[in-house]
Amino acid sequence: MILNKLIGQEKIWERLVTAYENDHIAGAYLFHGPSGVGKEGTALRFSGLVNCKAEGSALCGECSSCAKFNTLQHPNLTLIVPLPKDRVINKKDPPAKALKDETITALAELIAAKAKDPYEKIRLPRSNTILINSVREVREKIYLKAMEPGRKMVVIFDADLLMTGDGSSANALLKILEEPPQETSFILTTDFPERLVETIGSRCQQVFFPPIQTETVAKHLQESLDKPTEEAKLIAHLAQGNTRMAKHLAKQDLEEVQNQLLSLVKWLTQPSEENWRSFTHHAASTYRTNPQELNFHFQLLSYWFRDAQLIQKMNGDAHIILEGMEKSLRNFVKSFPAGDFASIVKELETCSSSLSRNYSLNLVITNLLFDIQESLQGVAG
Ligand SMILES: [Zn+2]
Structure with a gap:
């Protein structure tokens, strides 16, 4: 049934x-x-x-x-x-x-x-x-x-x-x-x-309702979508107990998802008129056509900054979510030695929650872009 x-x-x-x-x-x-x-x-x-x-x-x-x-x-x-x-x-x-x-x-x-x-x-x-x-x-x-x-x-x-x-x-x-x-x-x-x-x-x-166990999600992806074991495990781990996100990721090419995430990070963290315009445009058009998709992108971005924070604090022994992107993450952390990544995670949360409450998208995104710039320079900056 x-x-x-x-x-x-x-x-x-x-x-x-x-x-x-x-x-x-x-x-x-x-x-x-x-x-x-x-x-x-x-x-x-x-x-x-x-x-x-x-x-x-x-x-x-x-x-x-x-x-x-x-x-x-x-x-x-x-x-x-x-x-x-x-x-x-x-x-x-x-x-x-x-x-x-x-x-x-x-x-x-x-x-x-x-x-x-x-x-x-x-x-x-x-x-x-x-x-x-x-x-x-x-x-x-x-x-x-x-x-x-x-x-x-x-x-x-x-x-x-x-x-x-x-x-x-x-x-x-x-x-x-x-x-x-x-x-x-x-x-x-x-x-x-x-x-x-x-x-x-x-x-x-x-x-x-608590998050679903990673093993349960992985097993479900294997059985219902015929995913090979290793890939199912990787996706379940990425989805962090969110079955909807796991199914969404399972339908996509993981490499494409990672490339998309790298573009989003670049647009957000390398301030130029072009990058900011790209981010705002991406957010606006995704929001219009598929608000759920924009949610996933914000989720992935918060993983990125959460992992960056872990690498910054723990250095060698960090249990990161985006395992496949560790090299890019480490390079990223090196370029922002004073970056306050924990604040960025919070800023992303505020942003996606404001969007779900119907605040003006342009205003919310502009605030996010400025806040992230500040946080990348660090607490003292
Ligand atoms: Zn019945």
């Missing part, structure tokens, strides 16, 4: 199954933890489980309910994701009215991809908020009698984006959580639980 393609997190799954067996399903859950560790997939799989018509507590994958969950099209499943606002809409309009036809098509394609691979991300370009209309629409639905037996499941991905703007989407959701509807559960997932208001967090049962 499609939703069985999740790896690791056995303890969490057992805990959820036990709650289901004992009829102790919470009215609201908050699944949090780093990206690519199966939070969204587990939310969908659990929604499938509590609606499965088979006897016992296994997810059969074959009943009429499971068949609908296999394509993520079940009347008891409401999936809420961040959406762009192509058009201005009224209070009572369904969220789809805010979308252009091509956005609706793109969304359907992303949902279909998610049904095939639970680590795929449903994230449309310019979608930096969960529209209040999405929350209102769910409110209309959940107090009505269910169309099918089972439990209504409302799954909200990237729930921190309920907080965008004046936080009205979060407030609307809070009102629902204060008067929990019958036979309904909410599952919120987020990489950034600290961004959600306390009042929502405290109404949810919190479940932390």
